[in-house]
Amino acid sequence: MKVNTELTPKEMELPSDYADRLGLIYAKESSDVDKKSKGQFFTPLAIAKFMASMSTCQSEAVSILDPGCGTGVLSISLAEHFKSINPELKNIRLVAYETDVKLIKYSQLTLAYLKEWLSQHNIKFEYILHITDFVLDNRDALDAFTNLFGKKLDSFDYIISNPPYFKLPKNDEKTKAAKGVVNGHANIYSIFMAIAAQLLKTNGELIFITPRSFSSGSYFQVFRNNFFKKVDIIQAHLFHSRKDTFSRDKVLQETIIMKCQPKTQGTNRNEILVTSSSGTRDLDNLETLTLPSNLVIEYDSADKIVFLPTTQREREIVELFRTWNGSLNKYNIQISTGPVVAHRAWDYIQEQPQNESSEIVPLFWLHNVSKMELTWPIEKPNKGQYIKSEQKSRSILIENKNYLLLRRFSSKDDKSRLIAAPYFSNAITANFIGVENKLNYIYRPKGHLDRAEIIGLGALLNSTLFDQFFRIINGNVNVSATELRFMPLPPHEQIIEIGKQLILGNSFDNTTINNLIIASFELETIY
Ligand SMILES: C[S@@+](CC[C@H](N)C(=O)[O-])C[C@H]1O[C@@H](n2cnc3c(N)ncnc32)[C@H](O)[C@@H]1O
Numbered sequence: 001m002k003v004n005t006e007l008t009p010k011e012m013e014l015p016s017d018y019a020d021r022l023g024l025i026y027a028k029e030s031s032d033v034d035k036k037s038k039g040q041f042f043t044p045l046a047i048a049k050f051m052a053s054m055s056t057c058q059s060e061a062v063s064i065l066d067p068g069c070g071t072g073v074l075s076i077s078l079a080e081h082f083k084s085i086n087p088e089l090k091n092i093r094l095v096a097y098e099t100d101v102k103l104i105k106y107s108q109l110t111l112a113y114l115k116e117w118l119s120q121h122n123i124k125f126e127y128i129l130h131i132t133d134f135v136l137d138n139r140d141a142l143d144a145f146t147n148l149f150g151k152k153l154d155s156f157d158y159i160i161s162n163p164p165y166f167k168l169p170k171n172d173e174k175t176k177a178a179k180g181v182v183n184g185h186a187n188i189y190s191i192f193m194a195i196a197a198q199l200l201k202t203n204g205e206l207i208f209i210t211p212r213s214f215s216s217g218s219y220f221q222v223f224r225n226n227f228f229k230k231v232d233i234i235q236a237h238l239f240h241s242r243k244d245t246f247s248r249d250k251v252l253q254e255t256i257i258m259k260c261q262p263k264t265q266g267t268n269r270n271e272i273l274v275t276s277s278s279g280t281r282d283l284d285n286l287e288t289l290t291l292p293s294n295l296v297i298e299y300d301s302a303d304k305i306v307f308l309p310t311t312q313r314e315r316e317i318v319e320l321f322r323t324w325n326g327s328l329n330k331y332n333i334q335i336s337t338g339p340v341v342a343h344r345a346w347d348y349i350q351e352q353p354q355n356e357s358s359e360i361v362p363l364f365w366l367h368n369v370s371k372m373e374l375t376w377p378i379e380k381p382n383k384g385q386y387i388k389s390e391q392k393s394r395s396i397l398i399e400n401k402n403y404l405l406l407r408r409f410s411s412k413d414d415k416s417r418l419i420a421a422p423y424f425s426n427a428i429t430a431n432f433i434g435v436e437n438k439l440n441y442i443y444r445p446k447g448h449l450d451r452a453e454i455i456g457l458g459a460l461l462n463s464t465l466f467d468q469f470f471r472i473i474n475g476n477v478n479v480s481a482t483e484l485r486f487m488p489l490p491p492h493e494q495i496i497e498i499g500k501q502l503i504l505g506n507s508f509d510n511t512t513i514n515n516l517i518i519a520s521f522e523l524e525t526i527y
């Protein structure tokens with residue numbers, strides 16, 4: 001029989017190096033589609049070691065949970081870290097979960113090797129590797145959010161995980177099991193986090209690496225409320241460059257590493273340590289910021305947005321925004337997504353302004369919108385600039401009113417995430433206009449936005465100040481309507497005053513806007 005020597009540990013190989021090596025071998029065998037469907041992106045060793053180093057350990061015996069363990073690189077790095085910092089350590093109990101049967105043979109090899117390695121250092125290691133679904137096996141932990149007198153749960157000193165990330169279908173058993181704990185259409189990683197929050201011992205430590213998307217937006221609101229009822233963030237680590245973190249798996253997600261601990265008798269901790277690095281290479285040279293926890297998490301609001309400034313300047317920006325009580329909602333201003341979905345509306349979209357049988361009105365696309373400027377028409381293949389206004393197309397057209405049009409997507413190369421341009425209804429005589437689906441439009445539902453209001457709001461959204469704030473609360477390149485609905489805004493009169501001043505100066509370029517905003521909010525100390 002031929003033995004695959006690649007799969008056996010090398011002499012003196014550290015268990016974490018071995019887990020990393022087997023992870024690479026497995027990843028090469030597996031297709032990108034397969035990995036994506038299983039949410040399978042292995043943690044690079046440098047990050048695994050960094051996550052492990054965030055934990056503390058003084059006991060003789062500890063228990064670890066590693067849900068979605070892959071080749072076990074996280075729990076193995078944690079065990080190595082404990083061995084190096086705690087000479088008293090005698091016993092480690094590990095419970096790991098992994099559903100991918102093809103991967104299990106690797107996990108079994110790495111955990112068996114860890115056992116051998118630890119026994120050479122006089123540490124007893126017992127482990128259970130469940131080849132079952134972590135979520136379905138832990139329904140009781142999810143039930144515990146609503147049923148305080150439910151079953152007793154197995155709990156752990158440490159829970160370390162890089163959970164799978166993908167959206168679950170509404171009818172998935174896991175979505176059903178997590179009903180009420182996360183929003184209806186859940187991303188599986190938030191369910192892993194919620195379960196972990198329930199399975200932590202009183203002084204336990206939860207260390208997760210996840211996308212940053214849970215930190216804001218209504219989609220994760222229910223999750224945030226439940227999660228932050230159970231735990232506090234002790235440390236949050238952000239990477240400035242998205243490319244570096246999971247580069248070998250071509251993942252461009254903005255990720256966050258969090259260390260959390262259970263709330264102590266229902267009270268919040270006072271401080272949160274926010275660390276950041278450019279990528280993995282400078283993890284030994286962190287930027288650090290200690291922040292009051294109520295600046296980072298909106299404990300008093302139902303939203304529980306997580307603000308994560310990484311520099312003093314960003315901190316001052318968050319502090320400024322947190323003093324504002326306004327929002328689009330409060331000013332009776334709505335934001336909606338353009339109703340024209342091009343592939344369903346080809347019958348109505350026109351390249352040319354002429355049509356004998358119907359009225360033709362403008363159709364605005366993402367590329368028509370730049371900062372404070374709506375350029376139309378712009379000829380581009382398959383991006384007809386006109387749309388028929390007739391009975392059948394009425395449901396996808398909007399009333400010809402004053403709007404602020406805002407791009408819903410920015411590309412990774414765009415300098416700014418928020419790009420908005422005003423549209424004034426007097427530009428045309430028609431009753432309706434078309435707005436394509438990659439744009440949001442901002443308007444007053446019953447009534448209208450006047451010129452100064454639109455210019456003022458447009459200036460704010462296009463400003464560097466708002467762009468920076470938006471990046472602090474959102475790791476995403478998408479600009480969601482819900483997020484903007486609740487974004488803090490300065491007093492209404494101040495928005496109008498900014499608009500009036502810009503109209504008076506008749507200059508709408510970004511330098512003028514930024515200078516005016518610096519003066520209006522007395523930001524000289526920040527910039
Ligand atoms: C993002 S990978 C991380 C793997 C490993 N922990 C690491 O850090 O390299 C998530 C792992 O969770 C596994 N997984 C996906 N769904 C799961 C489930 N419902 N229960 C347990 N494991 C699951 C995947 O097969 C994958 O190996």
